[in-house]
Amino acid sequence: MQRRSELTVPRGFSFSAVEANIRKTGRKDLALVVSETEAVMSGVFTTNKVKAAPVKVDMMRIRSGNGRAIVVNSGNANACTGERGTRDALDICGMIASPLGANAKQVYICSTGVIGTPLPMERITQKIPELVGGIGKSSLHDVAEAIMTTDTFPKIAGRILDIDKRKISIAGVCKGAGMIAPHMATMLCFLMTDALIERKALDSALRHAVDDSFNKITVDGDRSTNDTVLVMANGMAGNRIICEGSRTFRTFTLRLSEVTEELSRLIVKDGEGATKLIEIVVKNAKSRGDAEKAAFTIADSLLVKTALYGSDANWGRIMAAIGYSGIVFQEERCDISICNVKVCRKGITTGREIEAAGMLKAREVGIVVDLHIGNASAKVLSCDLTEEYVRINAEYRT
């Protein structure tokens, strides 16, 4: 099912990454993505009511539908920092804009790291000349590394598609190892493409892609203050413009979705302390909303997550989670399979738990719940809960 990543940097995008010692020394933590020409842009932001300063800034910027650059730092989320946080974010955008010959409003900003501490502005501003001067000297991989926090590996994906006999490429990087890593806040994703596409079409393609990927993963159920997905489309591939509803739009959306799905899988695989990637499918629910609610409730149940960590085919915990998820359901109709072994039929045991427990030793495991009550379904990706997760999050700041 999954296509291999085809990574080519889209035309006209260049990168820079420097060490600004924001939180730790000896690592790149300030990066810049620049498009040679003005790009059409779209974005999706956290639904958390507590929004970090950079999120507030980008939400204003994105109304224009275009931009030239994204500046991003790790180590400090610039969240819960009041008016000062917003001023700091705007100042950085301004400092990046002038040497690029761009308007400050065309520079987007993202931050990830500790919540509640103001940005170390002296250290950042001091490094901005080096950052701007270094455009083109770093790779997309460097950007992926510079945005890591508790991530254990950089996350990159790409696809190539043909439109009007032009090769168009889509590339993306992201970070995130808890849906919200500690007060390390978050999930960030930057997508770039050289496709020429209408703003409205880009919006709708992005929303579709995010809904089927980043909106279907959960590590710990916590939603961050900084979650941001930005896409830049600079049109340098020279294709005929992609409009909503067209065949090329569908192809573009499909490939964009593949990139975001691949990136979202990487996030869950890198879930803090996780040893297993868990795919939860809920079938034949009354509505799609019900299917999603049940899948997320199972995915976020500590008892389910710890059982899977212990390779225990404990379907009773799955059933209990469905029971309190609040969906329409009848215990006596429900079937549950773990790693393709049917452990529960019509609400009662099949006696095959030990067989399923053997299968649970794998690195990627699947749970399928068949509610037999409608025809809607949903899929959610999650990971197990381990002692290591507790350690990472209890000891992060100490």
Next chain:
Amino acid sequence: MQRRSELTVPRGFSFSAVEANIRKTGRKDLALVVSETEAVMSGVFTTNKVKAAPVKVDMMRIRSGNGRAIVVNSGNANACTGERGTRDALDICGMIASPLGANAKQVYICSTGVIGTPLPMERITQKIPELVGGIGKSSLHDVAEAIMTTDTFPKIAGRILDIDKRKISIAGVCKGAGMIAPHMATMLCFLMTDALIERKALDSALRHAVDDSFNKITVDGDRSTNDTVLVMANGMAGNRIICEGSRTFRTFTLRLSEVTEELSRLIVKDGEGATKLIEIVVKNAKSRGDAEKAAFTIADSLLVKTALYGSDANWGRIMAAIGYSGIVFQEERCDISICNVKVCRKGITTGREIEAAGMLKAREVGIVVDLHIGNASAKVLSCDLTEEYVRINAEYRT
């Protein structure tokens, strides 16, 4: 604030507890609570749609408003066991009723333990003569021990009150170490009193007491299939009957609430793997619903729970949890105190995190969130999340 427990077994109640080897050998796991005379009864049951067989049986029984006995086993929850589960539960009630000269409908049944496995009926029925024959030979403490699963200590509380110059006593036992311990399912609580009280008054006193105690605690956010609270009032104290709305009703309700609050604190203290009891108060919310929602979201956030375990005064995680709780709130009005140290004022740091971190080393810690947006408040009890919780729940069945 808290009164010391005053434990006197109410008149007319006797107990029995035997070893039936339901899941482990060498421990009492089958117990019986009997009232000499018919008692007025009331009950509160799990809101999980997946209800264990004994819960379904008790929910039918409780409509009559009276009963003589409660039989309870640990080691097996008799949940997700289909029609056979219900038949087994009814059979056990029948076997207990006859020697007591009672109707089977006057015998209530509760189970706690593994989900999805039928009760070992031979082992249980074989022990019933010994159980019934032993009435009066065991103590309330024995009952509290017999219902333990992952609990590390038995949980008992009591109060004495004067009504019409009669000493009336209320006593209770409970178990529970995860809101739902593993597939160890659950929270059970049995309350007894010799007060003479109307059924309607008892109902309303119980609901009030449960709402302020068991409904305000959370260990892991999972709700069980077996949660049951039962109260028996046999009237043997000979007081004038307590009717709803009277002064004696208010006294009775207050004391009953003290018993349930004490028991619910014991459950959280014994939270699986917990090292800290956490009291979360949310003040000045727009509505009581909002205050509760925010308090529970903070209480169930893995990032908050792990931070507190690590004695990290990470108020950013608390703010983020409020942000995604869905309540009416403004970040810039919000104050947060940890162990009486104000760490956040009007949404930004006060710089006192290190001071608060020192206070967090205590066994009982408090978080106060002042939303400054209304005048409703709520209090929730919780515990921290530790490697030990993961270990208990990953390895429970292996």
